[in-house]
Amino acid sequence: MPTPRPLTNTELNNILRQLYKTALKHNPIMGRVFRFQYDTGCRFNELLYLDEWEYDSQTNVLKFFAKKNKRWRYLPYKRLSALSKETLEFNLIDLHGITYGRANRYMQQLLSSKPLTLQQKHLFTHAFRHNYARKLFDKGRTVEQVKDDLGISSIDVARGYLFSTIMQVQF
Numbered sequence: 001m002p003t004p005r006p007l008t009n010t011e012l013n014n015i016l017r018q019l020y021k022t023a024l025k026h027n028p029i030m031g032r033v034f035r036f037q038y039d040t041g042c043r044f045n046e047l048l049y050l051d052e053w054e055y056d057s058q059t060n061v062l063k064f065f066a067k068k069n070k071r072w073r074y075l076p077y078k079r080l081s082a083l084s085k086e087t088l089e090f091n092l093i094d095l096h097g098i099t100y101g102r103a104n105r106y107m108q109q110l111l112s113s114k115p116l117t118l119q120q121k122h123l124f125t126h127a128f129r130h131n132y133a134r135k136l137f138d139k140g141r142t143v144e145q146v147k148d149d150l151g152i153s154s155i156d157v158a159r160g161y162l163f164s165t166i167m168q169v170q171f
Contacts, residue, residue: 009131009138012130017038019107022110034125035084037125040075040080041133041136041150042128044100044103061074061076062076063075104124108123111123
């Protein structure tokens, strides 16, 4: 068996993009969840309980409440895909039994399926959040700005999102 190596930011982004596209074909609700996480960096639980959000048309900013740390998060609306904008209108509280565990099991199932040739160990829905943080950083946001954008409580945790490694194993 090959030795695991860290995924590059590009590899992780490509895997997650392929993952949500595959999910959309086979399980549209889960695909919407994955795509929204890909577009926003939302925690899974923030998405499930996203019943408090506002769109400010003057600033073109989406504002939503991050219940975990009791803070509002702000997201430039232009960063959202059309599907994610539509998902906001979809009543996410009615996701009928989708839980963090169920979403992660589905993610593992997709990762080991035929269309996705790379089998990933220990890749969970939280990887969408790490990926989003890295994309922000790669586009020139500072660690402090990434911390604020994602509603992260400390600079050390933000650094963890940016510089942690996600290992891969190719079979």
